[in-house]
Amino acid sequence: MGSSDHRTTARILDILETIASVQDGVSLSDLSRSLAIPKSSLHPLLCTLAERRYLHYLQREERYYLGENTFVLGNKYVNNHDVLEQIKDVMQQVNQKTGETLYFGVLSKRDVLYLAKADLHSQFRVVSNPGNKLPAYSTGYGKALLSQFMPDQIHSLYPEGELKLVTPQTVRNVDQLNIQLEGIRTTGFAYEKGESTTGIQCVAVAIKVDGQVLAGMSIAVPEFRYTAQREEQFKTLLDDARSQIQRIIAGNRSQWIYSGEYNR
Amino acid sequence: MGSSDHRTTARILDILETIASVQDGVSLSDLSRSLAIPKSSLHPLLCTLAERRYLHYLQREERYYLGENTFVLGNKYVNNHDVLEQIKDVMQQVNQKTGETLYFGVLSKRDVLYLAKADLHSQFRVVSNPGNKLPAYSTGYGKALLSQFMPDQIHSLYPEGELKLVTPQTVRNVDQLNIQLEGIRTTGFAYEKGESTTGIQCVAVAIKVDGQVLAGMSIAVPEFRYTAQREEQFKTLLDDARSQIQRIIAGNRSQWIYSGEYNR
DNA sequence: CCTTGTTGTTCGTATATAAGAACGTCGTTC
DNA sequence: GAACGACGTTCTTATATACGAACAACAAGG
Known part of the structure; x- marks a missing residue:
């Protein structure tokens, strides 16, 4: 269980993450500077990564880009497990009934990882794609996921107290967050009002299996289409979808490795 | 340009690929045996990969699984570039008109890498998801991509001559493949009859920009719904979509790094 | 034309890493 | 209950890797 830092x-x-974080590619020297690693040390690593097609080196630009095999590898995280496919089916039924987009994700440390969406019948297509992370407190399903943690746990997750804003509407500090989380625990529903995307409101629920919160799911609706009456409909449908999904996960419990435990 | 093998x-x-290739996770000892690497050498690597959440270690099972960050990283390959989104839009229009599924992919050495699909309005949902690879010769859009290569180039790609069958219908050897490729070059269309999936037929085209084949696109149709009349419709729509997509790529040429060049 | 800046590449050696054996622990089997 | 076989973990030193400097190639600027 030793925490050895293998350099x-x-x-x-670090190399892969750095290259992934920019659109325009990175040169050897760029990497050397930003990671504070000698060029001569980086060189053999980059060559091997490029040979294995986890990177591409464009000679004309003298820049490295992400290679296909990084994509292939990453998708094995979801392609090996068909639980997600079953969950998408449930979500798509709700999507069909409401015309609004559904999101599904899990916790990854302090972030929510967005795993799947259902937007076949949505009037507005959202730009975001699975595989993205957002601060957990800024999204509806993120707050649903955080609602498993008591105030002191939240404080140790965010020792600073102040929260980085994603939009002007994002909750600003841990104490306000804890008030919201308490509300989620009592009502079973989390709400988001433009806190991660301006103009979008969400209702969200936590997916619990064996008393453990494993995932979060939300329905995202443009503000101008969001009414109190529709909110009731969303909550009914979400609640129903939630229990279906919980049954699916419970039936394939061994397949559920997404984001694992929080121990260690 | 040196090809140094950084061990x-x-x-x-190797570790990541091995773990990604099985559903049930891999133990340290399993890895040690299958990769012929001492356990003591693997240990620090696995610890670091797990700390960074590219792997997960489930203590109760004593097994390693892929972690979320592998997924996050891999998706940056497509999330950073919105050309794909524009291409998907074009494909979805064809999907809406035909009710059949469209596939889009690029070449990765001898394989086709499946990058995007449009199946919103398809009667049958296909199980496969983006991020998968298949032998190029076994698919319609793969053969469209291979049609850029002359017989001698194909022979050097497949020196064995015999091709591994994906289904009983897969083309069996390089000479037959070359005959098909010649046909694709003259007609501009590639065909697939259950060669990668039994019961599915495809028509496919190559996406060319500046005289260079960059991608392939196909429409996949269940055999029983495939008629000569519809085939004509598919070809017209595909051809139209092809030129739209070529314009999109030409307009964002710098963004197109997918699978890069084949030099080096 | 020579300078000064990039870029990537190649060396020799100091150093950090990998290997193998030994160890601790848990289950299973006899 | 003792012995065996798994598992992961820890050690030491032989070895392979990383460093820094020097190198080559090219572009921009004086």
Whole structure:
């Protein structure tokens, strides 16, 4: 269980993350500077990553880009497990009935990882794609996921107290967040009002199996189409979808490795 | 341009690929045996990968699984570039008109990498998801992509001559493949009859920009719904979509790094 | 034309990493 | 209950890797 820092491994991940974080590619020297690693040390790593097609080196630009095999590898995280497909089916039924987009995600440390969406019948297509992360407190399903933690746990997750704003509407500090989380625990529903995307409101629920919160799901609605009456409909449908999904996960419990436990 | 084999880098990729290739997770000892690497050497690598959440270690099972960050990283390959989104739009229009599924992919060495699909209005949902690879010769859009290569180039790609069958219908050897590729070059259309999925037929086209084949696109139709008359419709729509997509790519040429060049 | 800036590449050696054996722990089997 | 076989973990030193400097190639600027 020892926490050994293997330098080379960390470097490879740093390299990949750095290159992934920019659209326009990165040169060897750029990497050397931003990671504070000698060019001569980076060179063999980059060559091997490029040979294995986890990177691409464009000679004309002298820049490295992400390679296909990074994509292939990453998608194995979801392609190996068909639980997600079953969950998408449930979500798509709700999508069909409401015409609004559904999101599904899990917790990854302090962020929510967005795993799946259902927007076949949505009037407005959202730009975001699965595989993105957002601060958990800024989204509806993120807050649903955080609602499993008591105030002191939230404080140790966010020792600063102040929360980084995603939009002007994002909850600003841990104490306000805890008030909201308490509300989620009592009502079973989380709400988001333009806190991660301006103009979008959400209702969200936590997916619990064996008393453990494993995932969050939300329905995202443009403000101008959001009414109290529709909110009731959303909550009914979400609640129903929630229990279906909980049954699906419970039936395939062994397949559920997404974001694992929070121990260690 | 030196091809140095950096052992540690190769090992990390081997580790990730091995773990990604099985559903049920892998133990340290399993990895040690299958990769022929001492356990003591693997241990620090696995610890670091797990700390960075590219792997998850389930203590109760003593097994390693892929972690979320592998997924997050891999999706940056497509999330950073919105050309794909525009291409999907074009494909979805064809999907809406035909009710059949469209596929889009690029070449990765001898395989086709499946990048996007449009199946919103399809009667049958296909199980496969983006991020998968298939032998290029076994699919319609794969053959469209291979049609850029002359017989001798194909022979050097597949020196064995015999091709591994994906289904009983898959083309069996390089010479037959070359005959088909010649037909694709003259007609501009590639066909697939259950060669990668039994019961599914495809028509496919190559996406060319500046005289270079960059991608392939196909429409996949269940055999029983495939008629000569509809085939004509598919070809017209595909051809139209092709030129739209070529214009999109030409307009964002710099964004197109997918699978890069084949030099080096 | 020579300078000064990039870029990537190649060396030799100091150093950090990998290997193998030994160890601790838990289950299973006899 | 003792012995065996798994698992992961810890050690030490032989070895392979990383460093820094020097190198080559090219572009921009004086």
